[in-house]
Amino acid sequence: MIESLQIKNFKCFFDATVPFKKLTILAGANGGGKSTVIQSLLLLKQTADKIKYHSIRDDDSVNIKLNEIFNLNLGNSKDVTNVITDSEHITLTVPFQNKPVSFQYSASKDEPELFICFDSDISELFTSEDNKLLSILSNSFHYLMAERIGPRDAQPISDQDQIFTGFAGEYTGYAMYKSAEEKVAEEKCIYNDIIGKSNLFKKQVEAWMDLILPGIEIRSDLYEEMNSARVGLRRKGSETDYLKPPNIGFGITYVLPIVVSGLVAKKNCMFIVENPEAHLHPLGQSKIGQFLAQIAGAGIQVIVETHSEHVINGVRLAILKDRIGHSDVIINYLNQERKEPFPNIEPITLNEEVELSKWPNGFMDQEENDLGEMFRLRQMRQKKC
Numbered sequence: 001m002i003e004s005l006q007i008k009n010f011k012c013f014f015d016a017t018v019p020f021k022k023l024t025i026l027a028g029a030n031g032g033g034k035s036t037v038i039q040s041l042l043l044l045k046q047t048a049d050k051i052k053y054h055s056i057r058d059d060d061s062v063n064i065k066l067n068e069i070f071n072l073n074l075g076n077s078k079d080v081t082n083v084i085t086d087s088e089h090i091t092l093t094v095p096f097q098n099k100p101v102s103f104q105y106s107a108s109k110d111e112p113e114l115f116i117c118f119d120s121d122i123s124e125l126f127t128s129e130d131n132k133l134l135s136i137l138s139n140s141f142h143y144l145m146a147e148r149i150g151p152r153d154a155q156p157i158s159d160q161d162q163i164f165t166g167f168a169g170e171y172t173g174y175a176m177y178k179s180a181e182e183k184v185a186e187e188k189c190i191y192n193d194i195i196g197k198s199n200l201f202k203k204q205v206e207a208w209m210d211l212i213l214p215g216i217e218i219r220s221d222l223y224e225e226m227n228s229a230r231v232g233l234r235r236k237g238s239e240t241d242y243l244k245p246p247n248i249g250f251g252i253t254y255v256l257p258i259v260v261s262g263l264v265a266k267k268n269c270m271f272i273v274e275n276p277e278a279h280l281h282p283l284g285q286s287k288i289g290q291f292l293a294q295i296a297g298a299g300i301q302v303i304v305e306t307h308s309e310h311v312i313n314g315v316r317l318a319i320l321k322d323r324i325g326h327s328d329v330i331i332n333y334l335n336q337e338r339k340e341p342f343p344n345i346e347p348i349t350l351n352e353e354v355e356l357s358k359w360p361n362g363f364m365d366q367e368e369n370d371l372g373e374m375f376r377l378r379q380m381r382q383k384k385c
Contacts, residue, residue: 001135001301002270005044006093006100009082011036014342021330023296025312026305028334029362033343034305037334038272040092041303042070042143045136045270047103047118052137062118064105071145071167076112084341090116096134135301140266143167144257146274146305151253154228163264169257173229176205176220176260184263187298194236201263208259210236212280212287213252217242231256250279255288262291267299277308289314290323297324309364316354326350333363 002020007013012033026034046069050062066074074080081088090105104120140162148169149155155173158166163179165172180202188204190211195203202219209216215236222229232242233252258276265271276292277285289311296302297318306312312331319326331348349357359365 001268002041002094004095005037005040006091007037007040008089008091008093009085009087010040010090010092011080011082012336012343014082014085016342016345018332018345019330019347020301020303022299022301022328023293023315023324023330024301024303025315025329025331026303026334027307027312027331027363028343029336032334032336033345034334035274037332038274038303038305039072039074041136041270041272042072043105043116044092044094044103045141046070048137050118051122063113063115064118065115067114070143076114077107077116078109078112080116081107081109082342094134094136135268135270138266138269140269142261142265142269142271144169144261144273146278148254148257148278150250154223154226154230157222157227157229165257165261165264169253171229172257172260173220173231174222175264176202176231177222177229179260179264180220182264185267185298188263188295190294204263205256205259208263208291209252209256212255212259212284212291216252218252218256251281251284254279255284258288259291262295262300262302265295265300268301270301270303271295272303274305275307276304277306277311282310285310286314286317290318290321293318293329294323296328309367312364316350319350319354326352326354331356333360335360335362 001022004017004019006017008015013036018037026037028034043064046064066072066076066080081090088107088109090107091102093100093102101122102120103118103122105116105118107116142164144165145167155170157174158171163175165175182201184199184201184204186199189199190207191197192207192210194210195207206218209218217234217236219232219242220229221232234242258273261271276288280288285308292302292304293315315329318324319329329350333346333348334343336343346358346360
């Protein structure tokens with residue numbers, strides 16, 4: 001598990017340290033640095049994969065792409081350094097075996113490139129038998145970006161080293177088909193009257209989807225002659241055949257890859273998901289928070305970027321249901337004040353009663369602020385009358 005990440009001279013950060021737990025929530029206003037934290041992790045993952053899967057000598061340069069891989073769209077090397085500093089060096093540091101390990105990059109400003117150059121030696125990470133401490137080094141890695149695909153009549157299939165849904169959820173149907181008869185780890189399972197005590201993957205997808213979006217039945221079919229898969233959906237009790245996703249809506253299409261990814265993820269790996277609340281009713285937002293907490297409690301390091309207090313409250317409910325320990329959850333509230341040059345990171349922890357250690361200004365207080373303003377406006381109206 002990654003316990004922290006120090007970010008130096010990358011985009012909006014000059015020198016910041018982000019703490020991590022089994023479940024890490026990134027919250028805060030737009031433009032506060034949440035996506036930059038995730039992009040830092042994706043650069044680390046790309047770097048680790050290049051070193052692991054390619055024969056690289058000590059004198060070889062390792063170019064890390066800023067675009068395309070993981071669907072990144074970071075521009076050029078000049079765009080990714082902090083605008084206030086003159087340095088061309090980016091450093092991402094993680095603790096490993098009780099000492100910091102720094103991933104150092106050079107980013108050309110004079111002649112902008114579509115890559116940054118990795119120029120430090122971290123071979124110790126790959127020669128150590130204890131490198132499972134770093135979840136980002138796991139072969140099983142899952143990332144779902146905020147801009148996932150909408151409803152599609154069919155989805156492509158892919159030759160994959162591991163079963164995954166794609167970074168935009170584009171292979172969800174194929175992942176479901178490939179995993180249908182697999183067993184899901186008990187720690188990830190929920191049971192209901194419909195599926196009974198079955199831990200089959202296809203049954204657990206059905207159970208979790210029914211919890212998040214009550215009344216939904218789902219299945220996946222493979223069309224090998226067309227190199228495609230199709231997800232079919234219908235309401236429970238309906239006499240209709242399974243409908244195509246475009247006839248159901250965006251919410252199901254956006255949340256299904258999250259459920260599938262969480263259930264196929266291997267222990268000790270990392271799962272990053274952006275905006276799990278997208279297109280979901282508040283009930284569904286709370287339930288997806290509970291799902292992600294239970295997946296983290298089962299040994300997958302989960303990083304969530306969210307704007308939803310319902311997702312956060314779902315996590316709090318999962319703690320009270322003993323799906324994850326309170327000390328295994330951290331909320332990093334990122335905010336940049338108008339007169340401050342860099343974002344501020346405020347770690348928020350939870351106690352056994354899921355009370356927050358602090359409540360920064362602007363954190364999950366919009367409903368209270370709106371109700372207060374409504375009260376004041378009503379008072380003003382009454383005075384005018």
